[in-house]
Amino acid sequence: MAEEIAALRWDEPSDGGAPVVVLLDQTRLPVDEVELVCADVPALVRAIQTLAVRGAPLLGIAGAYGVALAAVRGDDVDQAADVLAAARPTAVNLAYGVRKAQGAFRAAVEAGDGGDGAAGAALAEARRLHADDARASARMAEHGLRLLGELVPRGGYRVLTHCNTGALVSGGGGTAFAVALAAHRSGELRQLWVDETRPLLQGARLTAYEAGRAGMPHTLLTDNAAGSLFANGQVDAVVLGADRIAADGSVANKVGTYPLAVLARYHRVPFLVVAPTTTVDFSTPDGSAIEVEQRAGGEVTEFSVPHAAGSGPGQAAVAYAVAPAGTQAYNPAFDVTPPELVTALVTERGVASPVTGDSLAELVVR
C-alpha cells in the first residue's frame, strides 16, 4: 500500500463496471489491512454499523457517497438516504452528509435532469464534501505548522498526541495528526509520542498505524507514562483534536486530554487543539454545559480482542476479564479542558490564541 491512507474512496472500474465505495476496514487494524468493497447501500450501512468506517467527518462523506451509489444504481434514493442517515443515529455528520447529497439529487430532478444527471449531481456533492474536508485538513496542517514554528523556533519538534485524528477519520489528512504529518514532511518532526489512549486504545491501534505508514518517527506509550516525558523535558508541544468546543473555548475531547493540559501547563509546554470551526458549538455556553457521556464499564473491566488470531471477519469479539466480576467502573468518554489551559486553537480559518469567547467568535463568525 502507498504511504497515503485512503480510508474511503469512490471507485469506478476502468472496465466500465458499476461504481463502488471502497473502505479500509478499521475493525481489522492494526493487524490486517483489508479493503471492504461496498457495491450497494446495505453493504455500506453494514460497514458503518460495524465501525469498519468511523470518525465524524469521514462518516459524513461516507453517507454522501452512499446516496450517490443509490442514485447511480437506480435505487430509491429517498429510502436509501433514510436508511443511511439512521445507520448510527447519534452521528450528526453522517445525517448531514446524507442530506446534502440527497438535496443535490432532488434539486437536479426538479430542474428536469434525468436519472443520470441527478445521480451525477449527488456524486458531485459527495466529492465536494470530500474535497472540502481534505482542504480543511490541509489548512489546519498549514496553520498548525506555522504556529509550531513560532512556539518552538529551534525546530526538531517532539510532539505528544492523544487518540486518533488522522486520515482514518477524515477526507484529508485529519486534524492534529495532519499537523504532525506536515511537521514530518517539513523535516522538523523529531518524535511523535503516541498515547495509547485507554480504554479503546485508538492511539495504539490507529495512530501508531498511521504514523508507521507515513514513515514518521513515533513511539507508543501508556497514557500515564506521559508524565515522565514532561518531567524529562522530552515534549515540545501537545497537539490533539476536539470533539466539541463550547462558546467560551472549553474543549471536550477524548478522556485523558485534561491531565495532559495540566501537565503541559505545569511544565510550560504549548498545548494546541486542532479542529475545524464546525466543532465550535455556540449553543453550549461553557465547559460545565457539556454533558459527558459515561460509557459501559466493560470497556475498562474487560479487554476485548476484536479479531483473535484465526478468527474471521464478523466473528464476535472475545472479552477477557481484567478486574473481578462485578467491579464498578468510572468510564467517561471524554473530559473537558478549560480555555485558559489551551495555548491555541488551530482551525482551517486560522488560529485563536489566547482562546476566549471573543477570539473564538471572531475566528468562526467573521
Place this chain on the structure above:
Amino acid sequence: MAEEIAALRWDEPSDGGAPVVVLLDQTRLPVDEVELVCADVPALVRAIQTLAVRGAPLLGIAGAYGVALAAVRGDDVDQAADVLAAARPTAVNLAYGVRKAQGAFRAAVEAGDGGDGAAGAALAEARRLHADDARASARMAEHGLRLLGELVPRGGYRVLTHCNTGALVSGGGGTAFAVALAAHRSGELRQLWVDETRPLLQGARLTAYEAGRAGMPHTLLTDNAAGSLFANGQVDAVVLGADRIAADGSVANKVGTYPLAVLARYHRVPFLVVAPTTTVDFSTPDGSAIEVEQRAGGEVTEFSVPHAAGSGPGQAAVAYAVAPAGTQAYNPAFDVTPPELVTALVTERGVASPVTGDSLAELVVR
C-alpha cells in the same frame, strides 16, 4: 474465603502431617482464587519465579519461611538458602529474609541446639519478620488515618490510589491500601478510586480484588480518567506507595504516580506517600540519581492474557497485538515525584511533612 487476605501462611496440619507454606496464587487473580501449597523448597522457588507470590516485603517473608521449611524437613539448609535467595536475583528483600532465617538457624546450631531446635529458630525468625511487617502495616495505617483526619476534617474520604499496595504484597495490610482500609473500618471511606495502572493493570487485577474482598466502596478507572475526577472535585486525597525514596525525599513509584502528583497540586488535593522507612535509600542523594528501569515494549504493544478461559495453571500466556508489529514503545517501570509535590510521607515511625532531606533523616535515623 474470609475478608482477610492471607497472601502467604505457614500451615502445620492438625493431624501432625509435615508443615507447608500456603500461597494465594497471584497469577490467577482476579479470575480464580487458588491456593498453592508448597511442601518443599523447589515448589516455593517455582512459585517465586512464576510470580505466584510477589511484592518486596512478602518475598522476604516467603524466603524466610522457605529456609524454615528446609530446616524442618532436614534438607541442607545452606544449599536451600542459596537457591531461594537466587530465585529472583534483583529482589533485595527476598535475599534479606532468606539470610535472616539462615542466620537464626546457624546461630542455633552453633549454640548446640539439635536439628529440631535450629529449625524452630529459623521458623521463629520467619514468624518474627512476618509479624514485624504486619506491625509496620498497622502503624502506617494508624498514622495515615490520623493524617487523613487532619487534612480532610469533614470525613467521608474519597481516596484515589494507584497500583497495588495491600495484603497481596505484605505480611500485613500493606502500605497505602492499609490506610484506605483503616479509613473504611473507621466508617469514613466514601470511595476508593482505583487506577487500573497500565501497562500491567495491577490496580484492576489486584487492588480491585482486595477492595472487593474487604467490602470497601470502590470504583475502577483508566489512569487517564483521574483528571476528570480532580476537575469535578471528587478526590479528597491521593494515597499511594513508593518503590524507593531518595535522601532528598524524591519518590520513585509505579509509572503514573507523577501525573497524579501534578494533578493533585493543581487542584490543591493532599498527596500522601505511604511506605516503610526501609524504603528510604540514603545512598541515593536525589531524584536524578534514581535509575528508571525501562521495561519491554511488548507490555504496551501487546495485551497478554495470562490464563485464557479454559486454560490450566502453568499454561503459557497468550499475547494479542494492540499496535502494529514492530511499533517502538516507551515503557518506564516507574516515575519520580519531587518532594515538593508530596504533602506527606507516612511511615511506620510517623509522618514527615513537609518532605525534605531533614524531615526524612529525622524520622528514619532517630
